[in-house]
Amino acid sequence: MDLKKEIFLSDGKRPLWQIVIGSLFFAFGICCILYVLYIFYILGFNAESINGCLLLIILAIFASVGGFSFSLTKSISINLEKETLKSRYSVGLLGLNYYSKIPTLEYVSVFKNPQEVFFEVKLWYKGNKHYTIAYFDNTIDAINFGIMFSDKLSLNLLDSTERGNFKWIDKTEL
DSSP states (O other): OOSSSSSEOOOOOOOHHHHHHHHHHHHHHHHHHHHHHHHHHOSSOOOHHHHHHHHHHHHHHHHHHHHHHHHEEEEEEEETTTTTEEEEEETTTTTEEEEEEEEOOEEEEEEEOOOSSOEEEEEEEEEEEEEEEHHHHHHHHHHHHHHHHHHHHTTTEEHHHHOTTOEOGGGGGO
């Protein structure tokens, strides 16, 4: 059996409408900051100008948060050979990598979210801690991805798509 040495999971690219809305938020935030700098240039840096610019600074902060929420993507790279987990958070071309040691992995589960109509594939470690790996609209796609993912990591797969009816999937019968 050919085992991959690295597993890469990504949120993928954001839809165009989210990129446009994120860009508008960032542009508004930059305009607020530039206007604050202009006010400080004209009036000087004193108590009166600071009080007048507080609302603009708060608007710039909220606009930046809105821009990040519409632009942020996350990807995870699991290197089985080096036993490292790399989480990459990126906004456009700018990215930040966070490296950590792979925790002791226990199993993979396919789970139906009770509040929603989608299925989640989760990677469980250290008791009740988990990473949500992927979301799917139907059971078959979620189970197939769970089988493939658990095979790559040599872990067991738990089917918890029905509430109260948890069962381990025997991958040797498939």
